[in-house]
Amino acid sequence: MANVKFHSGEKVPLEMHKVRIVQKLELLPIEKRLEAIAEAGNNTFLLKNRDVFMDMLTDSGVNAMSDKQQAAMMASDDSYAGSETFYRLEDKLKNLFGMDYILPAHQGRACENIISQTLINPGQIVPMNYHFTTTKSHIVINGGTVEELIIDEGLETTSTCSFKGNMNIDKLENLIRLNGSENIAFVRMEAGTNLIGGQPFALANLKEIKEVCRKNNILLILDASLLQDNLYFIKTKEEEYKEKSIREITREIADQCDIIYFSARKLGSARGGGICIRSEHIFNGMREFVTLYEGFLTYGGMSVREMEAMTVGLEETMDMEVINQGPQFIEFMVDELIKKNVPVITPAGGLGCHVNAMDFVDHIPQNEYPAGALASAYYLVSGVRGMERGTMSEQRNPDGSELFANMELLRLAMPRRVFTMSQVKYAVDRLAWLYENREMIGGLRFTEEPKILRFFFGRLVPVSDWQQKLVEKFRKDFGDSL
Numbered sequence: 001m002a003n004v005k006f007h008s009g010e011k012v013p014l015e016m017h018k019v020r021i022v023q024k025l026e027l028l029p030i031e032k033r034l035e036a037i038a039e040a041g042n043n044t045f046l047l048k049n050r051d052v053f054m055d056m057l058t059d060s061g062v063n064a065m066s067d068k069q070q071a072a073m074m075a076s077d078d079s080y081a082g083s084e085t086f087y088r089l090e091d092k093l094k095n096l097f098g099m100d101y102i103l104p105a106h107q108g109r110a111c112e113n114i115i116s117q118t119l120i121n122p123g124q125i126v127p128m129n130y131h132f133t134t135t136k137s138h139i140v141i142n143g144g145t146v147e148e149l150i151i152d153e154g155l156e157t158t159s160t161c162s163f164k165g166n167m168n169i170d171k172l173e174n175l176i177r178l179n180g181s182e183n184i185a186f187v188r189m190e191a192g193t194n195l196i197g198g199q200p201f202a203l204a205n206l207k208e209i210k211e212v213c214r215k216n217n218i219l220l221i222l223d224a225s226l227l228q229d230n231l232y233f234i235k236t237k238e239e240e241y242k243e244k245s246i247r248e249i250t251r252e253i254a255d256q257c258d259i260i261y262f263s264a265r266k267l268g269s270a271r272g273g274g275i276c277i278r279s280e281h282i283f284n285g286m287r288e289f290v291t292l293y294e295g296f297l298t299y300g301g302m303s304v305r306e307m308e309a310m311t312v313g314l315e316e317t318m319d320m321e322v323i324n325q326g327p328q329f330i331e332f333m334v335d336e337l338i339k340k341n342v343p344v345i346t347p348a349g350g351l352g353c354h355v356n357a358m359d360f361v362d363h364i365p366q367n368e369y370p371a372g373a374l375a376s377a378y379y380l381v382s383g384v385r386g387m388e389r390g391t392m393s394e395q396r397n398p399d400g401s402e403l404f405a406n407m408e409l410l411r412l413a414m415p416r417r418v419f420t421m422s423q424v425k426y427a428v429d430r431l432a433w434l435y436e437n438r439e440m441i442g443g444l445r446f447t448e449e450p451k452i453l454r455f456f457f458g459r460l461v462p463v464s465d466w467q468q469k470l471v472e473k474f475r476k477d478f479g480d481s482l
């Protein structure tokens, strides 16, 4: 995909696949979208998919499968115990990561539950580049605490740093020195760091972390859910690995780790999850949790069809022309938005395009949820559904005051191989129009506010009639266009 130059000089990612199954989409008129977002309590999680044109909420479980994945699903071996399908998946994971022990689980957070229950003693610390929501919850429930040791550039909204997901090695060494290695449960690195904009780590950084872990006898665990994007960035941006194949880079990453776990809703473009383990002793400790929470050891809560799709999807992840589609579409979208002065997180990462709401709607105070208001306004003017990643996604402090997020982001996920170029251009066009009219966007306030994970199903209303005014301006500028 990357290696095709256009005579015009334009930089356009060219898809190396064709579409053979399609799903019809609906684009409602803006007046109907106003009704839909009001009914959803201005929370994009509560929109019905039938009211959504482009679903950019997440890349989880919504990536397009290949014809080979679909074909494999037909040949699955349906059995509770000893399914041939599982052994095919097990072989593939052993072959890719070189670890001897494999446990299946129904999705990524299930792996986190099993790992945390097995390896964390109350009071222990888990250093990591950055947390993911479900990871942190499982660590905390099991009595652990999270220490984020991301490099400073990781939290800068605009940067030229290619590996914003790197861990600060000095901070890691200091933390171990101060607390003693016996108080560190394990070190966790997350590929394609989700909550800071899908930003990768460098393999050189992972090797340094491994060295610190080896010296201090601490386990290194990789969350490989977003590994495919990270592999792309290592191959294209880390000089030392330019000539290596994706398969070789994958193995070199795995060689640094003691345990690798993943959500197959992302890695492998299917649905499910798995834990790959180097030590037999740790495997024996974990496997009873699989039978307790997930299912038997040869399916772990997954359907055999999904396991077949995952096996093929994991192999397809070794193909640069498969894994480059996501990051290149995201880079295209980010570049187009920059041309139109829309504030976005740079450099473009994996997972999706992240709009900086703190700058986009800098007139909205954080207690009126700028990123949530932007997500609502963007759905209204485009039918595109994104996700709030800001203060709404935080939990209030114990005294009831707001915990303001470091970043206020509107995340526009790019499910892999799902959207066409003209759809991406449409998403850019509507966002650019909204940016020109940004002063019209107002804040939101909660009418129903759950105590835990309020962003999932909390309901809000606009603080004024700004949405009606935005609809009027849209009609004035676009006439009777959808």
Ligand SMILES: Cc1ncc(COP(=O)(O)O)c(C=O)c1O
Pocket (backbone or CB within 6 Å): 060, 107, 108, 109, 110, 132, 134, 135, 190, 194, 223, 225, 226, 263, 264, 265, 272, 273
């Ligand atoms: C980095 C990371 N880890 C873990 C998970 C949890 O995976 P799942 O949604 O399959 O439970 C996700 C999901 O988005 C993720 O991005």
